[in-house]
Amino acid sequence: MEAQTQPAFTKAQVKPMHPRDLFDRLFAAYGPQHWWPAKTRFEVCVGAILTQNTAWSNVEKAIANLRREKLLTLKALAAADKRELARCIQPAGYFNQKAGYLKNFCRHVVGEHGTLAAFFRPPLPVLRRELLAVKGIGPETADSILLYAAGKPSFVIDAYTQRIVHRLGLSEEESYAGLKQFFESRLPVDERRFNEFHALFVEHAKRVCLKAAPWCGECCLAKECRKIGV
Numbered sequence: 630m631e632a633q634t635q636p637a638f639t640k641a642q643v644k645p646m647h648p649r650d651l652f653d654r655l656f657a658a659y660g661p662q663h664w665w666p667a668k669t670r671f672e673v674c675v676g677a678i679l680t681q682n683t684a685w686s687n688v689e690k691a692i693a694n695l696r697r698e699k700l701l702t703l704k705a706l707a708a709a710d711k712r713e714l715a716r717c718i719q720p721a722g723y724f725n726q727k728a729g730y731l732k733n734f735c736r737h738v739v740g741e742h743g744t745l746a747a748f749f750r751p752p753l754p755v756l757r758r759e760l761l762a763v764k765g766i767g768p769e770t771a772d773s774i775l776l777y778a779a780g781k782p783s784f785v786i787d788a789y790t791q792r793i794v795h796r797l798g799l800s801e802e803e804s805y806a807g808l809k810q811f812f813e814s815r816l817p818v819d820e821r822r823f824n825e826f827h828a829l830f831v832e833h834a835k836r837v838c839l840k841a842a843p844w845c846g847e848c849c850l851a852k853e854c855r856k857i858g859v
């Protein structure tokens with residue numbers, strides 16, 4: 630497979646896709662992704678925190694360690710010794726920092742709400758504000774928890790999404806909030822659609838729209854892409 634280097638048409642001739650059509654095209658190419666890869670809603674939260682700045686394969690090792698040490702519950706993590714916790718999650722990188730983030734999240738949920746179900750009960754904007762107020766939870770982590778653990782329709786933006794959106798010329802927007810607004814204002818509010826869309830972006834970025842040398846010749850979006858061959 631060789632990366633395509635010559636554009637078949639100029640950027641000016643390409644009309645930006647509507648996000649709805651982009652979803653349909655990606656779904657037709659890759660099918661349902663069955664995200665998030667976790668056994669419970671709590672594991673989704675833990676994974677969303679641990680996956681910051683690291684590959685998912687490293688997160689899986691860290692979660693396996695937590696499970697083996699019987700630390701993979703809200704109360705166990707809230708009460709865990711921080712050094713022991715850091716040792717368990719070492720494969721995920723930034724382990725001292727992330728141990729603190731995990732404890733912050735779990736202590737907040739246990740202390741303020743008692744259970745994850747109670748924590749997830751408020752409406753999306755209220756819960757999102759609360760999540761963002763926990764030290765270590767940024768917008769991408771908050772939206773991942775909202776969408777994949779709480780089942781609320783909050784569109785997730787990540788580096789893969791930004792890469793594909795900018796290459797396709799869908800939007801020039803650089804900020805997290807601006808890109809989130811771009812999608813949420815153009816799509817029906819639908820948790821299942823948002824769930825699938827984010828997973829499809831990740832799949833497309835990992836399989837075809839690679840960072841350094843995208844496989845444009847193999848791409849299902851090549852006809853509409855403004856970046857092709859650039």
Ligand code: SF4
Pocket residue numbers: 793796797837838839843844845846848849850851854855856857858
């Ligand atoms: S979206 Fe497709 S055509 Fe565009 S840069 Fe990525 S791989 Fe190439």
